[in-house]
Amino acid sequence: MKLHFIGVGKMGLPMARHLAAAGHSVTVSDPSPERCQLARAQGLAESTSPAASLAAAEVVLSSLPNDEALLAVAAQVAAHAHVGVIHVDTSTVSLQASAEAAQALAAKGVLYLRCTVSGNNKMAEAAQLTVMASGPRAAYDSVLPLLKVLGPNQFYLGEAEQARLMKLVVNLMIAQTSAMLAEALTLGRKGGLDWQDMWQVLGASAVASPIVKAKSAQLSQRDFTPTFTVEQMIKDLALILGAGVDSHVPLPQTALTFQLMQAALAQGDGQDDYAAIIRTVERSAGLPAD
Structure with a gap:
């Protein structure tokens, strides 16, 4: 063909x-x-x-x-x-x-x-x-x-346009997974848990979704080399929030994740992996990001 x-x-x-x-x-x-x-x-x-x-x-x-x-x-x-x-x-x-x-x-x-x-x-x-x-x-x-x-x-x-909307639904959940990890890992790290120990436990737990498992090998080493950047996720989150406005669907958690991505961008992480919002939340908790 x-x-x-x-x-x-x-x-x-x-x-x-x-x-x-x-x-x-x-x-x-x-x-x-x-x-x-x-x-x-x-x-x-x-x-x-x-x-x-x-x-x-x-x-x-x-x-x-x-x-x-x-x-x-x-x-x-x-x-x-x-x-x-x-x-x-x-x-x-x-x-x-x-x-x-x-x-x-x-x-x-x-x-x-x-x-x-x-x-x-x-x-x-x-x-x-x-x-x-x-x-x-x-x-x-x-x-x-x-x-x-x-x-x-x-x-x-x-x-x-069902395929377009479905992609936004999937990416909403991917973005929210990164926000969930950011808060959970920061809580654990601030409380004294070892970074790699947390990843081992998460990978064997009930929350070990495919996206968490896919990220674990890289992020357990605090490697934020991008598969999808903060800037790219900001673009997708803007599309998701726009779709919510058009359909009159409140997306408050997504809006907060969008703001976290904006903070990561402002802090110089725009070309890093979107999971760099982990570092954004760590900084807000007074932890060194690297």
Whole structure:
């Protein structure tokens, strides 16, 4: 199948590479020359003419950073792709921007699938992403073999923006897990518990969720190398809070976590892992953060 992949960042690049390894003809494009160079180094073909690649593609995929990028790419796809092409977008964006993109694409006969993914860049590298999809069911059935290349779990959720909302629901819980850990670990550390002992007990306890277990090896060593940064989580929390406003759903705990992330950003941790809010709470308790 002829595929064109737009956006080869930390998530998009491994996804594109897996699709190429599965035997598909994949071209890629990205506004960053550095990302395009890295894609070429990993064996992917950079498009010399994105417009021509869009015109030739049977499926267009994208992994984009924000609403503005999605709307710009949707306009490009609408302008150059042929009628009946499927646009699979994996980005985390607002429901409003996604609906606007859907309208622009439908006007040109492009089938639009919102295929959000749950998992970090390491899970993308390992082809262990969970895909949450919404859009035309026939289009989903058509690209399901592609989605299965990205990870073991795929869920079809409806015809419209359900996948966008589901991604926000998942990320709300991820963010809140980091806030829970920040308070619990700070309480234990301030009371004299050993940092690594706490992680061993948490990993063997009833609260040892997959996300806690996934974080334990790194955070038990106080390693805040990012899989998803504080700045990225702030962006997602803003989307989550906006969705709450739109649906008249109070999200007081999420609002507090958003403020903790802002504090982490102000304290210089914006490019560290979002779990760096642990250090934010530690500082507030008078503990050294490192």
